[in-house]
Amino acid sequence: MVxxxxxxxxSSTFAEESHQAPRPQFRxxxxxxxxxxxxxxxxxxxxxxxxxxxxDHNFSADPAGSLVGANFKGAKLSGAVxxxxxxxxxxxxxxxxDPSIRPVDFTSSKLANTCFIGAVxxxxxxxxxxxTCADFSYTSLMKATFGPIQNIHAGGNCRTKFVGATxxxxxxxxDASGRSNWxxxxxTAANFQNLSPSTFNLRGKDITGAILKLTSFIGxxxxxxxxxxxxxxxxxxTKAKLDQTAINGAKFYNAQAxxxxxxxxxxxxxxxGKKLPDNxxxxxxxxxxxSLKPVDFTFAGLSNATFTAATLDHAIFAGANLxxxxxxxSSLVQANLQATDTPDGPSxxxxxxxxxxxxxxxxxxxxxxxxxxxxxxxxxxFDNTTLNGTTFNSAIMPDASFITATLQSVDFxxxxxxxxxxxxxxxxxxxGGGFAAHFTCAQLGGANFKDAVIAxxxxxxxxxxxxxxxxxxxxxxxxxxxxVDATQQTYGPVTFPILNSPSxxxxxxxxxxxxxxxxxxxxxxxxxxxxxxxxxxMWSKPNCGGKPGDIVVFKDxxxxxxxLATLPxxxxxxxxxxxxxxxxDCPNLGISDLGGLENFISxxxxxxxxxxxxxxNLSFVSGGSTVASNLQSLDLSGNKLTxxxxxxxxxxxxxxxxxxxxxAILLNANAAPVYIxxxxxxxxxxxxxxxxxxxxxxxxxxNLSSVLxxxxxxxxxxxxxSYLDLSHNALKTIGSINSLAYNKVxxxxxxxxxxxxxxxxxxxxxxxxxxxxTNYPAASTSLxxxxxxxxxxxxxxxxxxxxxx
Numbered sequence: 001m002v003x004x005x006x007x008x009x010x011s012s013t014f015a016e017e018s019h020q021a022p023r024p025q026f027r028x029x030x031x032x033x034x035x036x037x038x039x040x041x042x043x044x045x046x047x048x049x050x051x052x053x054x055x056d057h058n059f060s061a062d063p064a065g066s067l068v069g070a071n072f073k074g075a076k077l078s079g080a081v082x083x084x085x086x087x088x089x090x091x092x093x094x095x096x097x098d099p100s101i102r103p104v105d106f107t108s109s110k111l112a113n114t115c116f117i118g119a120v121x122x123x124x125x126x127x128x129x130x131x132t133c134a135d136f137s138y139t140s141l142m143k144a145t146f147g148p149i150q151n152i153h154a155g156g157n158c159r160t161k162f163v164g165a166t167x168x169x170x171x172x173x174x175d176a177s178g179r180s181n182w183x184x185x186x187x188t189a190a191n192f193q194n195l196s197p198s199t200f201n202l203r204g205k206d207i208t209g210a211i212l213k214l215t216s217f218i219g220x221x222x223x224x225x226x227x228x229x230x231x232x233x234x235x236x237x238t239k240a241k242l243d244q245t246a247i248n249g250a251k252f253y254n255a256q257a258x259x260x261x262x263x264x265x266x267x268x269x270x271x272x273g274k275k276l277p278d279n280x281x282x283x284x285x286x287x288x289x290x291s292l293k294p295v296d297f298t299f300a301g302l303s304n305a306t307f308t309a310a311t312l313d314h315a316i317f318a319g320a321n322l323x324x325x326x327x328x329x330s331s332l333v334q335a336n337l338q339a340t341d342t343p344d345g346p347s348x349x350x351x352x353x354x355x356x357x358x359x360x361x362x363x364x365x366x367x368x369x370x371x372x373x374x375x376x377x378x379x380x381x382f383d384n385t386t387l388n389g390t391t392f393n394s395a396i397m398p399d400a401s402f403i404t405a406t407l408q409s410v411d412f413x414x415x416x417x418x419x420x421x422x423x424x425x426x427x428x429x430x431x432g433g434g435f436a437a438h439f440t441c442a443q444l445g446g447a448n449f450k451d452a453v454i455a456x457x458x459x460x461x462x463x464x465x466x467x468x469x470x471x472x473x474x475x476x477x478x479x480x481x482x483x484v485d486a487t488q489q490t491y492g493p494v495t496f497p498i499l500n501s502p503s504x505x506x507x508x509x510x511x512x513x514x515x516x517x518x519x520x521x522x523x524x525x526x527x528x529x530x531x532x533x534x535x536x537x538m539w540s541k542p543n544c545g546g547k548p549g550d551i552v553v554f555k556d557x558x559x560x561x562x563x564l565a566t567l568p569x570x571x572x573x574x575x576x577x578x579x580x581x582x583x584x585d586c587p588n589l590g591i592s593d594l595g596g597l598e599n600f601i602s603x604x605x606x607x608x609x610x611x612x613x614x615x616x617n618l619s620f621v622s623g624g625s626t627v628a629s630n631l632q633s634l635d636l637s638g639n640k641l642t643x644x645x646x647x648x649x650x651x652x653x654x655x656x657x658x659x660x661x662x663x664a665i666l667l668n669a670n671a672a673p674v675y676i677x678x679x680x681x682x683x684x685x686x687x688x689x690x691x692x693x694x695x696x697x698x699x700x701x702x703n704l705s706s707v708l709x710x711x712x713x714x715x716x717x718x719x720x721x722s723y724l725d726l727s728h729n730a731l732k733t734i735g736s737i738n739s740l741a742y743n744k745v746x747x748x749x750x751x752x753x754x755x756x757x758x759x760x761x762x763x764x765x766x767x768x769x770x771x772x773x774t775n776y777p778a779a780s781t782s783l784x785x786x787x788x789x790x791x792x793x794x795x796x797x798x799x800x801x802x803x804x805x
Contacts, residue, residue, distance in 0.1 A: 446491030
């Protein structure tokens with residue numbers, strides 16, 4: 001896949017605002033697990049064994065049916081045998097069913113509406129049990145087994161519950177037909193054990209209808225999974241991979257999914273057919289059983305998330321944070337991004353500032369009061385859409401289409417709208433008062449207002465060249481007035497609207513704008529488009545007979561071919577165009593030399609994964625001088641790099657550098673990365689303690705002997721860190737994690753939910769200070785403590801364990 005996104009040059013009041021996005025804000029929420037409820041009154045109405053000590057008792061010898069509705073509340077049932085018994089409506093609330101001389105045996109039993117709330121079920125054997133709507137909420141299922149094939153059934157209005165339970169993530173698998181039993185279960189707030197990207201994935205799985213509220217799936221690969229109607233409300237999905245998934249009807253309400261990817265995801269319909277920016281078709285997503293139900297991202301944290309070529313029609317993004325998100329070639333037809341009422345109160349509109357929406361379809365979307373300021377919307381489609389209070393100031397949107405749209409109180413101030421289509425648009429003030437539309441200081445060269453109905457608008461200082469201002473037509477062609485950098489295609493003169501009522505003209509007059517009133521000034525100079533009122537040239541006539549401009553000299557033909565792939569009909573890349581490109585996506589192309597890329601001074605995102613690079617020291621140059629870097633996201637994974645010098649890039653947020661041969665990574669002193677993945681390298685040291693903005697860090701499979709420095713003896717300054725993998729290194733300590741670890745039961749503590757320290761043979765586990773893996777998920781994943789089914793407690797190990805790969 002190759003793709004580029006452009007930042008055409010503009011001159012306006014808003015052009016002096018930085019097009020760097022603000023750093024992603026990761027909203028952390030901590031919600032305690034609710035207190036365990038009691039078993040319902042419909043259970044435990046039969047024979048009463050409550051509170052009795054029945055250790056090693058063999059209930060299999062009791063008459064068939066005699067245990068239906070039995071009450072075992074608070075009983076001691078260590079080593080008891082229930083094999084083959086019908087335990088419908090039985091209550092085991094708070095019972096102790098841990099092993100004695102043998103594990104408790106429920107093999108081949110019938111567990112219909114059986115209640116185990118709060119019970120200890122360590123090592124219990126449920127193999128071949130027939131389970132319908134049983135309740136395992138708030139239980140400990142450590143080392144329990146349900147067998148390789150499980151008979152778990154949903155009832156008419158119920159399902160088997162594992163709410164707040166502690167269990168291995170692999171414990172519940174498929175039924176005899178191969179269907180996942182996750183679809184029949186409720187895992188709300190489950191404390192999954194052995195959950196890490198290296199040991200677990202959901203690739204290609206069908207878990208339709210699973211309930212996974214308040215769970216954590218950080219970094220988990222779900223590529224190609226069928227997630228129809230799955231409930232991820234308030235789940236943590238940071239850097240999860242949901243590419244090519246079916247997410248029809250899925251709920252991501254208040255989920256935290258920063259830097260998650262949804263490339264080619266399908267959230268509505270089953271038609272597929274979306275294409276990536278390089279025009280290659282998306283792989284098909286699974287067929288959804290609820291195809292017309294939209295996905296819900298209300299309040300979701302989606303900063304830096306990627307939705308390239310995703311089908312998001314009718315999706316709900318009310319109150320979602322898509323800041324710096326990437327959504328090119330996506331479809332948001334009839335999607336809702338505006339404020340709405342929710343169970344938690346009014347949402348406010350989605351935050352989409354500085355997001356990429358090139359070639360995105362917003363037809364009939366609900367976009368009231370949404371702010372697209374600073375975003376890139378090249379060739380975006382808003383046809384037939386009503387926009388009320390929507391803001392596009394300083395947005396980059398050449399070739400955008402607003403055909404037959406309705407604009408009310410819409411602000412395009414300082415936007416680049418070259419070659420935009422406003423055919424048949426209706427522009428008027430809302431009935432409650434306000435303005436109609438602001439086009440002040442906008443670049444409108446080549447815009448088409450044919451048949452537009454404009455009651456009032458402000459075109460003050462807008463650039464709107466006419467036929468007479470442009471290069472004459474030749475050989476039957478059209479006059480041309482400039483070049484749209486996104487395509488290197490020329491644009492022509494404006495097709496001017498016929499105004500129905502007085503408006504502010506580009507030259508400052510008020511009227512129905514005729515003739516020279518459409519020209520902002522004789523020499524296209526104004527003081528009205530910058531805060532200091534300095535004279536500024538807004539446009540100049542192109543060199544009609546001259547050369548198009550300097551071209552970029554690439555040293556690697558594979559890199560050149562990648563850049564040209566999104567410039568149909570072009571054989572060279574102009575320096576002027578290169579300077580406006582903000583994203584380059586060129587993975588797996590055998591690129592070994594980055595010569596020429598120094599001209600791409602507006603780059604914010606660069607993907608060169610899977611190439612042949614042995615050296616990276618990119619800096620940007622304009623006019624022979626080095627210019628500041630805006631690079632925020634960099635993927636160099638899977639190359640042959642031995643050192644990585646990033647000192648020229650102070651704005652870096654995300655770094656992917658895994659699977660190289662790196663002995664050192666040099667960061668700018670002012671950089672504040674949020675994500676770093678540098679696994680499978682040769683790093684001997686990295687000062688992690690000063691990277692206080694990190695939310696996700698993977699340094700597994702290196703030679704690290706230290707991640708601390710002389711001034712920091714722990715990682716307590718990394719208050720937003722939720723995932724840390726330091727496995728397979730040579731570390732001895734990272735200090736205490738007391739202030740970092742998240743307490744899942746109490747909903748308190750820090751943000752750290754996953755910590756991996758496996759295979760650090762000399763690591764001193766005693767330094768961590770936290771070992772209870774039931775309360776602290778990070779303690780469990782660290783492999784620095786072990787759970788004893790005999791005592792029901794976690795005990796620290798001397799050194800972390802090292803399970804076989």
